[in-house]
Amino acid sequence: MRTVAVVGASLAGLSAARSLRRQGYDGRLVVIGDETHRPYDRPPLSKEFLAGTLGEADLGLEAEGEDLGAEWLLGTRATGLDRASRALRLADGREVRADGVVIATGAAARTLPGSAGLAGVHTLRTLDDARALRAELARGGRLVVIGGGFVGAEVASTAYTLGLDVTVVEAAPTPLAGPLGETMGAVVSGLHADHGVRLLCGVGVKGLGGEKHVDAVLLEDGRSVPADIVVVGVGARPCVEWLEGSGVALDNGVKCGADGRTSLAGVVAVGDCANWYDPRAGAHRRVEHWTGARERPDAAVTALLAGGAVEPGVPRPPYFWSDQYGVKIQFAGHAAGTDSVTVEAGAVDDRDVLAVYRRAGEPVAVLGMNQPRLFMRWRKQLAATS
Amino acid sequence: MIPACRLADLPRGEAFRLDIDPPVSVFHTDDGEVFAIDDTCTHQDASLADGWLEGCEVECPLHASKFDLRTGAVDAPPAKLPVRTHEVVVEDGMIYVRVSTDAPNLPPCIASRLAGGPA
Numbered sequence: 001m002r003t004v005a006v007v008g009a010s011l012a013g014l015s016a017a018r019s020l021r022r023q024g025y026d027g028r029l030v031v032i033g034d035e036t037h038r039p040y041d042r043p044p045l046s047k048e049f050l051a052g053t054l055g056e057a058d059l060g061l062e063a064e065g066e067d068l069g070a071e072w073l074l075g076t077r078a079t080g081l082d083r084a085s086r087a088l089r090l091a092d093g094r095e096v097r098a099d100g101v102v103i104a105t106g107a108a109a110r111t112l113p114g115s116a117g118l119a120g121v122h123t124l125r126t127l128d129d130a131r132a133l134r135a136e137l138a139r140g141g142r143l144v145v146i147g148g149g150f151v152g153a154e155v156a157s158t159a160y161t162l163g164l165d166v167t168v169v170e171a172a173p174t175p176l177a178g179p180l181g182e183t184m185g186a187v188v189s190g191l192h193a194d195h196g197v198r199l200l201c202g203v204g205v206k207g208l209g210g211e212k213h214v215d216a217v218l219l220e221d222g223r224s225v226p227a228d229i230v231v232v233g234v235g236a237r238p239c240v241e242w243l244e245g246s247g248v249a250l251d252n253g254v255k256c257g258a259d260g261r262t263s264l265a266g267v268v269a270v271g272d273c274a275n276w277y278d279p280r281a282g283a284h285r286r287v288e289h290w291t292g293a294r295e296r297p298d299a300a301v302t303a304l305l306a307g308g309a310v311e312p313g314v315p316r317p318p319y320f321w322s323d324q325y326g327v328k329i330q331f332a333g334h335a336a337g338t339d340s341v342t343v344e345a346g347a348v349d350d351r352d353v354l355a356v357y358r359r360a361g362e363p364v365a366v367l368g369m370n371q372p373r374l375f376m377r378w379r380k381q382l383a384a385t386s
Numbered sequence: 387m388i389p390a391c392r393l394a395d396l397p398r399g400e401a402f403r404l405d406i407d408p409p410v411s412v413f414h415t416d417d418g419e420v421f422a423i424d425d426t427c428t429h430q431d432a433s434l435a436d437g438w439l440e441g442c443e444v445e446c447p448l449h450a451s452k453f454d455l456r457t458g459a460v461d462a463p464p465a466k467l468p469v470r471t472h473e474v475v476v477e478d479g480m481i482y483v484r485v486s487t488d489a490p491n492l493p494p495c496i497a498s499r500l501a502g503g504p505a
Contacts, residue, residue, distance in 0.1 A: 041464065048430075048495055058494040063466040291450065294463070321448060328448070372447035373436035380438055 001099040001266075001305070002027045005088055006070075007078045008104030009033025010042065011290060012271025014061055016102040016297035017068050023301055029070040030096050032088065034105075036075035037127055038062060043290055045130040046154035047323050050137065051161055059127065078105070081246040083264060100304050102297070103243070103254055103262070103269035107236035107288060112146065114207055120214040121230045124151055133231065137162055141228030144168075144217045146205050148175030148189055150322045152233030157324040160197050167198040167225055169205060169217060179320075181335040184355055184367050187348045191325045194351070200225070236288060238273040251275060253286045258315070260300025261308055268300040279314060281334070289320040316383045317365070327351050328372060332379040333365025345374055354378065387475060387482040393420070394479060401435040401444075402481075408490050410472055410483055411435040413455055415442060421455035422472040422483045428491040429465040467491040 004020055006013045009031050017031055033039075040059040048054035073090065080089040081101065088096045109123035122133045133155075137143070143159045145152045148170030156166050168175075176185035192199040200219070209216030209224060217225045238253035248262050249255040254269035256262055258277045262269050271293040275286040295316065302310055319332040338357040346353035346369070354374045357365035363382060368375030388410075391402045396414045404410040409425035411434050419442070425433050432448040442455045451465035458468040468491060473484040 053495050055494070060466075061464065063460070063463075294450075319450075330448070372432060376436060376438050376445075376447040 001025065003030065003096075003098045004028070004100040004102065004304070005030045005032060005096050005098035006102040006104060007032045007088065008102075008106055008271065008273075009035070009039050009072065009074060010104070010106055010271070010293070011039065011061060012106070012274075012293035012297055013102070013104035014039040015294050016104055016270055016301055017070055019298045019301035020102075020305070021068050023298075023305055025301075025305060029068065030098065031070045031072050032076065032078055032090065032096065033072070033074045034077040034091075035126060035128070038072075038074070040127055042125070043321075045127065046124055046151050047158060049130055050124075050134050050155065050158045052134065052138075056127070077242070079242050081243055081248065081267075083247040086266065099266060101267045102300065102304065103240075103248070103267065103273060104271045104293075104297070105239040105242070105273045107238050107253075107272040109232070109236055110234045112205065112208065112232045112234070115214075115230075115232065118208055118210055118214050119212055120210070120228060121208065121232065123232050124155060125236065133229075136229050137164060140164055142167070142226055143229045143231065144225050144227040145231045145233060146217065147233035147235070148172075148192075148199065148201070149233055149235065150176070150179075150320075152231065153189065153192070153324050154322060155231050155233060156192060156197055157195075160195055160325070164229075167200065167217075167227075168192055169203065169219065169225065170199065170201045171204045173202040175199070175201065179335060180331060180367060181338065181341060181357065183341050184335075187351075187353070188324075188329060188367075188369070191327060191351060195325050236272065238275075238286065240273050251284070255284065256300075257303075259303040259308075259310065260296060261303050265308070266304070268304045270297040270300045276315070287318050289318050291319045317379070319379060327369050330368040330372065330375045330379075331365070332375075333357065333363075333382050335365050338364055344378075346371060387484050390422070390481040390483050392479055393476055393481055396420075396481065399439055401437075401439065403433060403435040404483060406485070408492060408496075409433070410485065412474065412481055412483065413439055413444060415439065415455070417441075420474050420476060420481060422474045423453065423455060423458055424469045424472075424490050424492075426469075426490075426492055426496060427451055427453075427465060428460075428467040428469055428493055430493045431496055434469070 039061040077091040109125040142165045145168045174185045175189035204220040206218045253275040260268040278285045317333040322329040352370045354371040355367045366378040402412045411425040427446040436447040438445040452462035458471040475482045
């Protein structure tokens with residue numbers, strides 16, 4: 001292989017570029033990114049960066065003096081992949097021919113239909129998003145967060161710390177029930193009420209009020225919640241439109257094998273845009289976690305360099321964390337389909353708890369709130385046994 | 387030198403956190419060696435004594451950065467800066483730590499707090 005192109009310059013793309021060099025690839029390496037920024041860390045955007053305790057320089061993912069010998073084409077989007085010539089088309093008209101391609105184009109924040117053009121309405125995914133929201137939060141006022149998932153909850157927590165009046169609106173009866181299950185979803189989202197942040201559940205959003213600037217969030221039950229700032233945190237969609245017609249099979253992102261290989265030889269996909277086959281689940285699972293973007297590229301690069309002749313390993317249980325209202329929340333495994341949740345340490349009312357999810361008696365997931373030490377041990381055990 | 391704990395009270399594979407400022411962790415490896423490094427991960431505020439010890443390497447309990455106990459070097463990101471290492475002396479069954487005079491690499495959130503910035 002003489003040229004490998006990595007499409008995407010965030011954590012998954014950077015991790016792939018690092019893996020390529022670490023695994024001995026010494027050919028031409030091109031990294032393409034649609035944002036103008038060098039690779040940066042996204043988790044702090046809703047937390048320390050938004051709160052102002054972490055600056056932009058602290059977000060950089062590259063170590064000082066790190067040089068991967070790559071050509072960085074930043075600020076330009078890939079718009080297509082030509083299967084015959086194995087060439088990437090870029091938005092600025094350039095073309096990059098490559099023998100190997102790593103797709104790491106990530107995901108984009110979902111928006112609310114009809115919210116375009118209304119000032120004061122934000123999504124949070126990129127550094128530019130976070131800069132804009134941070135500037136607006138600094139002016140204070142009433143914030144309504146649409147969506148009680150992790151991004152929404154973290155923004156609510158940060159805004160609460162900054163002294164804003166915060167309301168969270170969640171369409172489902174229990175926030176976080178998907179990733180954490182009903183019981184623990186209720187416990188973790190209980191952090192809002194603990195701090196006097198209003199949480200409205202089981203009610204959808206009908207629309208936004210306001211002419212030029214948002215002034216309210218209109219709920220489906222007829223209520224209107226006054227708002228100076230609105231953050232829409234309703235999930236993300238994989239950025240794969242540019243691959244349509246390329247021959248790369250798409251299905252909830254890029255459809256991949258258990259080692260990141262796509263339907264096209266010489267093309268692998270990693271990170272939030274990649275829907276990997278999970279041999280343990282017997283199904284494809286698109287994982288949007290930081291840890292997956294950091295760890296999985298190594299396996300994908302091995303498969304890419306070997307031309308597919310490697311036995312894919314069993315993936316580690318997915319792991320993610322969140323920080324809300326000063327509580328460290330950690331979760332590993334899959335909550336779906338579990339039949340029991342037991343508290344192994346601490347107490348849910350203290351928001352200091354370690355809970356283990358079991359299926360047919362076997363631990364399959366673990367949740368920690370302010371229990372990093374015990375959580376770490378359970379997470380290692382899950383990885384060893386499952 | 388600061389006394390940490392008795393060697394007999396620190397089983398292999400375990401860590402002891404010395405609550406000085408900044409805190410220091412003493413690790414007793416499975417091979418019976420004892421090392422001391424700064425307890426706070428250089429990436430974000432996490433106690434490495436709560437981490438996972440494997441060989442001469444500790445994995446941060448939050449974001450899985452790994453540090454070499456012998457040198458303090460980063461073996462796995464997201465951490466970018468090494469942790470300080472400290473000299474360990476075991477005398478009469480007691481573990482002592484001679485704290486390094488180098489400047490610690492504390493994570494930005496802690497560094498800004500110490501500098502009087504927003505916490």
